[in-house]
Amino acid sequence: MGAGSDGVRLARDGRVATITLDRPDDQNRLTRNVLLTLQGLVDGLAGDDEVQAVVVTGSGPRFFSMGILNPAVRATYTKDQILELVRVANRLYDAIEALPQIVIAALNGAARAGAAELALACDIRLAAAHATFALPEALWGGFPGAGGPVRLPALVGRARALEIICTGRELDAAEMERLGLVLAVHSAERLLPEAHALGARIGASGPLAVRGAKRILNVRGLSGFTAARALSDALRAALEWSRDVDEGMAAHREGRAPRFTGR
Numbered sequence: 001m002g003a004g005s006d007g008v009r010l011a012r013d014g015r016v017a018t019i020t021l022d023r024p025d026d027q028n029r030l031t032r033n034v035l036l037t038l039q040g041l042v043d044g045l046a047g048d049d050e051v052q053a054v055v056v057t058g059s060g061p062r063f064f065s066m067g068i069l070n071p072a073v074r075a076t077y078t079k080d081q082i083l084e085l086v087r088v089a090n091r092l093y094d095a096i097e098a099l100p101q102i103v104i105a106a107l108n109g110a111a112r113a114g115a116a117e118l119a120l121a122c123d124i125r126l127a128a129a130h131a132t133f134a135l136p137e138a139l140w141g142g143f144p145g146a147g148g149p150v151r152l153p154a155l156v157g158r159a160r161a162l163e164i165i166c167t168g169r170e171l172d173a174a175e176m177e178r179l180g181l182v183l184a185v186h187s188a189e190r191l192l193p194e195a196h197a198l199g200a201r202i203g204a205s206g207p208l209a210v211r212g213a214k215r216i217l218n219v220r221g222l223s224g225f226t227a228a229r230a231l232s233d234a235l236r237a238a239l240e241w242s243r244d245v246d247e248g249m250a251a252h253r254e255g256r257a258p259r260f261t262g263r
Contacts, residue, residue, distance in 0.1 A: 007022050007026075007028075007031070007033070008020070008021060008037045008041065009059075013196070015050060016051070016053045016055060016200055017045060018054070018055040018056075018057065018192075018196070019056045020057055021059060021064070021065050021115075022059040024062075024063070027062075027063045027066035028058040028059060028063045028064065028066065029068070029073075030067060030115060030118070039088075039092045042092065045099055046095070046099055046100065049207070052101055052102070052199075052202055052205075052207055053199030053203050054099065055106055055192070056105050056106065057106040058107075058108050060109070061108065061130075061188060062110065064106075064107045064109050064131065065111060065112070065115030066113070066115060067116070068086075068113065069085070069114065070112075070113065070140075071140055072252075072253070074249055083237055086236060090146050090229070092118075093146055093147050094147075094229070103121075104124045104126060104199055105122035105125045106126050106127075106128075107127040107131040107133070107173075107182065108128050108131065108191055109132075111131065113135060113137060114144075114146050116133050116134060116135050116144075116148065117146040118146075120147060120151040120152060121151065123214065125176075125182040126182055127177070127182040127184075127186070128185070131185075132171060133176055133181065134169065134171065135152075135164060137168065139248070140248035140258075141242070141246075141248025141258060143165065145232060145233075147232070149161070149228070150228040150229055155179070155181055156179045156180060156181055173185045243263050244258075244261065
């Protein structure tokens with residue numbers, strides 16, 4: 001059984017639900033409408049006692065998703081609209097992390113910026129052999145505002161997280177697996193079957209056991225997470241009105257190196 005709207009598809013197969021970002025002509029980008037549609041699906045899954053695993057993936061072979069904002073997209077929004085969009089994304093990602101089900105991100109292609117942060121909010125990540133991951137915001141004068149600095153260190157360690165975020169470089173699938181960012185790498189044609197098979201194995205376990213284990217893990221990191229997310233929101237608001245962000249966007253549009261001043 002399946003349904004789709006606003007660039008998102010939901011399908012159910014037994015105890016596994018699959019959410020597909022379905023905007024291949026726009027790099028599966030996470031528009032405001034897509035984020036709000038995802039929020040509605042996640043809110044529904046939160047009360048679904050039948051589904052025990054959720055797979056999140058992208059449509060087509062090239063992009064998991066290229067994210068929410070890039071310099072070109074940002075130019076169409078006011079700063080207040082950008083901050084509101086980041087709040088929408090954070091609410092969604094927090095809700096994904098809080099789902100009682102185990103959420104598996106199947107990275108079928110490039111995951112960038114806000115989409116990479118979406119993957120970080122999932123419990124488990126699998127990658128196609130050609131998939132890539134990047135948090136490029138620092139190259140544009142900003143930092144990831146939808147949970148990247150909060151969630152990434154728990155997966156790859158503090159030093160590596162800082163290196164990835166502060167250089168904005170791209171990771172390939174082999175490095176993602178080596179760092180523990182993804183659980184496994186599969187060929188492109190095997191990625192979704194393997195993600196669904198893992199979901200089915202999870203679904204065959206006792207629901208009280210699976211959901212209880214996730215609740216315990218989430219509570220373990222809650223206090224530090226809450227404080228870090230609050231700080232991220234505060235710093236992100238200040239950053240949006242900085243000269244450096246405007247300079248980063250202008251430099252990207254003009255094809256030149258940015259001249260950051262730290263103000």
